Amino acid sequence: MxxxxxxxxxxxxxxxxxxxxxxxxxxxxxxxxxxxxxxxxxxxxxxxxxxxxxxxxxxxxxxxxxxxxxxxxxxxxxxxxxYMRDIDGTxxxxxxxxxxxxxxxxxxxxxxxxxxxxxxxxxxxxxxxxxxxxxxxxxxxxxxxxxxxxxxxxxSDEKKPVYTGGPRGGNLEHQPSGLTWANDNxxxxxxxxxxxxxxxxxxxxxxxxxxxxxxxxxxxxxxxxxxxxxxxxxxxxxxxxxxxxxxxxxxxxxxxxxxxxxxxxxxxxxxxxxxxxxxxxxxxxxxxxxxxxxxxxxxxxxxxxxxxxxxxxxxxxxxxxxxxxxxxxxxxxxxxxxxxxxxxxxxxxxxxxxxxxxxxxxxxxxxxxxxxxxxxxxxxxxxxxxxxxxxxxxxxxxxxxxxxxxxDTTKPVPAPKLISAPAAQLVETLAHPNGWYRDTAQKLLVLKQDTSIVPALITMAQKHESPLARVHALWTLEGLNALTADHIRTALKDASPQVRKAAIRASETLADPALEADVTTLSKDSDPTVAVQTLLTAKQMKWKDHAKLINTTALTSPSKGIKELAGQMLNNQLSFPREFSNQQKDMMRRGQAIYQELCFTCHGLDGKGTALEGLPPGTTLAPPLSGSKLVVQSDFILRVLLHGLSGPVNGKTYQAQMIPMANNPDEWIADIASYVRKSFGNSGRFIEKAEVAKLRKEHSGRMTPWTTDELKTFGPQPYANRKDWKLTASHNPNDLTKSIDGNPETRWDTHTPQVPGMWVQIELPKALPMAGLILDTAKSKNDWPRGWKIELSQDGKTWDKPVLEGASPTTVTEFLFPKPQLAKFIRITDTGSVKGLYWSIHELEVLEPAVAAAK
Structure with a gap:
């Protein structure tokens, strides 16, 4: 709520x-x-x-x-x-x-x-x-x-649906409020x-x-x-x-x-x-x-x-x-x-x-x-x-x-009578010193759709002494579908920066290519806020050379504000790897929207956690999602989304606890889980809504959040004996220790682009049960094997039929076996190829089967 x-x-x-x-x-x-x-x-x-x-x-x-x-x-x-009639919200x-x-x-x-x-x-x-x-x-x-x-x-004696958005789940705090009719209608x-x-x-x-x-x-x-x-x-x-x-x-x-x-x-x-x-x-x-x-x-x-x-x-x-x-x-x-x-x-x-x-x-x-x-x-x-x-x-x-x-200076004023006021009177009200009057008059004029007042609005937009009246007149013309490119061009030359900014924004509604040159000129406006609006509009309208315009303006402008905000525009892109299918891109877009609505305030826009001011560096409101094993491994993230998480995470207790999100649909849970697993340097697999439905049913009676100790009983966990492993590889074997040193900043790589037949082999100190592997690519997120074959052996000479093989056009680092296997030797062979990219492993893990069945 x-x-x-x-x-x-x-x-x-x-x-x-x-x-x-x-x-x-x-x-x-x-x-x-x-x-x-x-x-x-x-x-x-x-x-x-x-x-x-x-x-x-x-x-x-x-x-x-x-x-x-x-x-x-x-x-x-x-x-x-x-609302909260008692302490339990009965x-x-x-x-x-x-x-x-x-x-x-x-x-x-x-x-x-x-x-x-x-x-x-x-x-x-x-x-x-x-x-x-x-x-x-x-x-x-x-x-x-x-x-x-x-x-x-x-x-009220009449009720009419005007927008059907469907059910909305989630906590009461995560639902809309503050309905506002804005200047742009x-x-x-x-x-x-x-x-x-x-x-x-x-x-x-x-x-x-x-x-x-x-x-x-x-x-x-x-x-x-x-x-x-x-x-x-x-x-x-x-x-x-x-x-x-x-x-x-x-x-x-x-x-x-x-x-x-x-x-x-x-x-x-x-x-x-x-x-x-x-x-x-x-x-x-x-x-x-x-x-x-x-x-x-x-x-x-x-x-x-x-x-x-x-x-x-x-x-x-x-x-x-x-x-x-x-x-x-x-x-x-x-x-x-x-x-x-x-x-x-x-x-x-x-x-x-x-x-x-x-x-x-x-x-x-x-x-x-x-x-x-x-x-x-x-x-x-x-x-x-x-x-x-x-x-x-x-x-x-x-x-x-x-x-x-x-x-002490407040004076009584009569109640307004705007609902039945003539359109001409509402036009005059667009110049009222009280913003409530201006907003209400504009709203009522747009709702009336009375185009007879268009000439009066044009006159106001061009000649009224109040910049605020000129702004409202411009947007009211837009709301009446009476705004033209000529009106925009006149307003772009207005003496008031406030009117020039409004004109730039309003030009977007016309989508007239002929206005691009007129608007672009204002990237050199003497008022930094006008120049910034020009750049925002150029990017929003996806003009052909908008990135060049933003970059050039940032380099040539003496304004530090323009430089800083322009840098954000260039880096704040909404794009996903071309290897993702259209369905996967849709999942990522929906997941990103959820993240930017609900999650970023605690976990940060970069997934590294929101820093807490006045506390030691690295102290964050919630656990980082970037590089989190709870995010990437198995179905931990689904359990956390459905039922929440309490207590320490990796030995730290955070102020912001993850609350249950089970009121949301299965697709919603799958979308946000997939987005987090595929963002912030994470390389987990996509989650299907059927997986969510299965877990929801499995834990339908649970009423309390999970702890990390409980979660470890459900999914495979990395073996901790990596120092006892013997590693060999077809390429660059001397760097293999970097894949098991516990530092995700270091890596092993092939030193040459991927081709079929490259392999990495693990010899364990003894035969152990295993549920799968993690081949974390971390910052080298494009260096996953395009094809793979995983074979097991008891002696390193005789190899069983591949326990897992396949290919993937998108990042994959988690390889879960259909069922637990017992082996001493593991060989991962790259069966794919990709031009110009290495096969890299920043962290290599062998997963031990879950220690307990789900309850």
């Missing part, structure tokens, strides 16, 4: 924290009590001049998790009423939640009318009003429905590796890179989609460019210490325990960031405009983030050294969503509850469970508040 509700960050603790925890006792302490909204209001700490005003509270709402406004300012709230996945709607009968900003707009929902998580209805998506499904209230009583969500577009009353889908977000999404004035993530302990991520162009990061994109948090009160209700807290029990680091919003309103001080706000509900605070763009690089700052913009001393303040409101202020959704972690991390024996019970936090449920952030 949402990262701030589940806190998978610290699922197991570091070894030093475990030792501390073992020594701790958890005697009962005075229970945490729920405060009234008026009492909670007194606990807020804000900079001078700012205030928190109550908008809604229980019983009018309960368990609110996200919110959205329609064109007339009515407030819709998704309420997860079945009956959580039942359809007892709903979306409520609230409005002011006097248009004075006081919400005195309340209705259940859509009832009997399963943990609703997607919410976006259109013109005549509200889009709603629930948990465990990708389907989206449009709910309509046809008689105006505030209760596409709808984006956190987590998903696709975007949606409204067309003829339905959504069409387009695959894009996964953004890594976990709860909530927002856009800035440029239309860049922003998300935050807790798993990587860094908060915002992939914000250097629009996610359409791929995941991105830059050196020094956070000020030093950005990830350190400064709560006003301490209570260790997070799985990291002592290792994640100071001596006063306050949280010391991001662990549950969520609900981000770029403030774009007009009734708070101008210093806040364009800043990113997001919640840290475990720290009972809201982080204000100052966004600086320096030489094309986006850098994030906390403007309150050793402090936060908003803090509370109430243990139940849980800020999980934020929205720029029609009245120009910032609304903050407070789930207000005791337990904020999902049941996967409050199980028997967990650190969290002990703390929750110690403070009786499981008793505080069924509440929730919505707050309005105001300032």
């Amino acid at each position: 949402i990262r701030h509700l589940t806190l998978t960050l610290s699922l197991t603790v570091a070894a030093f924290a475990q030792a501390q925890e073992a020594a701790l006792e958890f005697p009962p302490k005075p229970p945490v009590h729920a405060l009234t909204a008026q009492e909670e209001q007194q606990t807020f700490q804000l900079p001078p001049g700012y205030h928190m005003e109550l908008v809604l509270a229980e019983p009018d709402i309960a368990e609110p998790v996200c919110m959205a406004f329609d064109g007339n300012g009515r407030l819709y709230v998704a309420e997860m009423r079945s 009956d959580e996945l039942v359809s007892t939640s709903h979306v409520s709607v609230h409005w002011s009968s006097k248009d004075d900003g006081k919400y005195d009318q309340h209705r259940i707009f859509a009832a009997n929902l399963k943990l609703p998580r997607l919410l976006l009003p259109l013109a005549d209805g509200v889009l709603i998506g629930e948990t465990d499904t990708n389907d989206i429905f449009l709910y309509k209230d046809t008689n105006g009583d505030g209760v 596409w709808l984006y969500t956190a987590v998903n590796n696709y975007r949606l577009r409204w067309k003829d009353g339905q959504f069409i889908k387009q695959d894009i890179p996964g953004n890594g977000g976990q709860w909530g999404g927002t856009q800035d004035d440029d239309g860049k989609f922003w998300v935050v993530n807790a798993g990587g302990e860094k908060g915002p991520l992939n914000f250097q460019n629009h996610i359409l162009y791929g995941q991105s990061a830059a050196r020094a994109q956070f000020e030093p210490g950005f990830e350190i948090v400064w709560p006003a009160m301490g209570l260790r209700d997070y799985q990291g325990g002592p290792g994640k807290s100071r001596d006063d029990d306050t949280l010391n680091h991001f662990t549950a960031t969520c609900g981000g919003e770029i403030y774009r309103g007009d009734q708070l001080p101008a210093e806040l405009k364009g800043d990113l706000f997001f919640g840290e509900p475990v720290g009972r605070l809201v982080r204000r983030t100052k966004i600086e763009v320096n030489d094309g690089i986006t850098i994030l700052h906390n403007p309150y050294p050793q402090n936060e913009f908003l803090r509370s001393t109430d243990a139940c303040f849980r800020a999980v969503d934020m929205k720029t409101a029609p009245d120009g202020t910032l609304f903050i959704c407070d789930m207000y509850r005791g337990i904020i972690q999902e049941g996967n991390w409050t199980k028997e024996g967990s650190y969290l469970r002990k703390v929750i019970l110690q403070h009786s936090m499981d008793k505080i449920i069924g509440k929730g508040r919505i707050w309005r952030l105001t300032h």
Whole structure:
């Protein structure tokens, strides 16, 4: 589910924290009590001049998790009423939640009318009003429905499917949220590796890179989609460019210490325990960031405009983030050294969503509850469970508040009336100082598809004094299918870099080859962000010489930002070996999308593990996948994906434990397993979904994660007696010891391209049972034998019929025998050939049969 509700960050603790925890006792302490909204209001700490005003509270709402406004300012709230009703999450996945709607009968900003707009929902998580209805998506499904209230009583009486995505499995934190209609007229969500577009009353889908977000999404004035993530302990991520162009990061994109948090009160209700807290029990680091919003309103001080706000509900605070763009690089700052913009001393303040409101202020959704972690991390024996019970936090449920952030300078404004407004009025609204108005007006104009206002939009795009109005006019033309190459050419010459960037992006929608030269000219733009957008578009559109353009621009530009981001563009390619079949490439693409959605925050984009700042080099959040024997050997990875993994891995205990993924389909498991086994220098074989189905059935009754000791009983394990082997080979025998020295950086190779008949022979100290071989090619990943024959012998003279033979057009290093064999001599013969490539072995292993049958 949402990262701030589940806190998978610290699922197991570091070894030093475990030792501390073992020594701790958890005697009962005075229970945490729920405060009234008026009492909670007194606990807020804000900079001078700012205030928190109550908008809604229980019983009018309960368990609110996200919110959205329609064109007339009515407030819709998704309420997860079945979420963690007790410490075990009993009956959580039942359809007892709903979306409520609230409005002011006097248009004075006081919400005195309340209705259940859509009832009997399963943990609703997607919410976006259109013109005549509200889009709603629930948990465990990708389907989206449009709910309509046809008689105006505030209760929906019509439900229509508009996107059928099918069931969605996996943990609750790994499901979409933050549905956002962006400037480019596409709808984006956190987590998903696709975007949606409204067309003829339905959504069409387009695959894009996964953004890594976990709860909530927002856009800035440029239309860049922003998300935050807790798993990587860094908060915002992939914000250097629009996610359409791929995941991105830059050196020094956070000020030093950005990830350190400064709560006003301490209570260790997070799985990291002592290792994640100071001596006063306050949280010391991001662990549950969520609900981000770029403030774009007009009734708070101008210093806040364009800043990113997001919640840290475990720290009972809201982080204000100052966004600086320096030489094309986006850098994030906390403007309150050793402090936060908003803090509370109430243990139940849980800020999980934020929205720029029609009245120009910032609304903050407070789930207000005791337990904020999902049941996967409050199980028997967990650190969290002990703390929750110690403070009786499981008793505080069924509440929730919505707050309005105001300032001494805030003025009341009338409620909007945009849904029935004439198209001409909506065009004028594209210049409104409040970004909510601009976004809503553009959305409604695109939904209306009234082309009579095209001339007014053209005039605005070319002549309006506000660059933001010109940007919205340009994209509204695009949404009406009225954008032309001439409009683009005019905007490419605009005095505002913001408009030039929008024009470059909008040119992609025309796919007009004649525009390539016009756009390419801006690779030399004086504004680095415009030049970067030019390069991104060139790559996205796959222009013939885009790589040359990127490289030349990087070499000739004085901008360090351009050089750094251009280097990423050249290296961030989505390609797979040509030897892979089309089916295998499809598996890799699907697996990569899953990895970039869910896995990279802990395991790193390079598979080497996400480094933890402030700790010794090499300390990572989760085990490296690159070179992992758990990944490559046998079916270990499938068991881990299905049921999770706990405890030490290779003698180390990591903060991020692998959680079960068994709710996902067999194909999903096979895709991500195959991708990891074929990436990051790994050379395992592809996994078929039938293998997943077999293991799923075999362990259908298992409810707990595996340990590495348990896994070793299922699959073959390498013999440890390599120092006693005698190795010979047809080619370069002197280097054979490099294949068994335990160092994957060294290798044996043939010193000449592969040809049939090359062989390597192993003589064991005595006849041993064996289940197969590993011929790891490591960094020499193209040097696998294109054909092979494996023979066994008791005396090295008489050889049995080959126990295994075959050929492979793709990397293979794992050779498992049909059944265990007993032999003293093993000969591997290369029966294939490949032009210009050696046969290499970095690590040679003989596998001992599993020591126990699966249970």
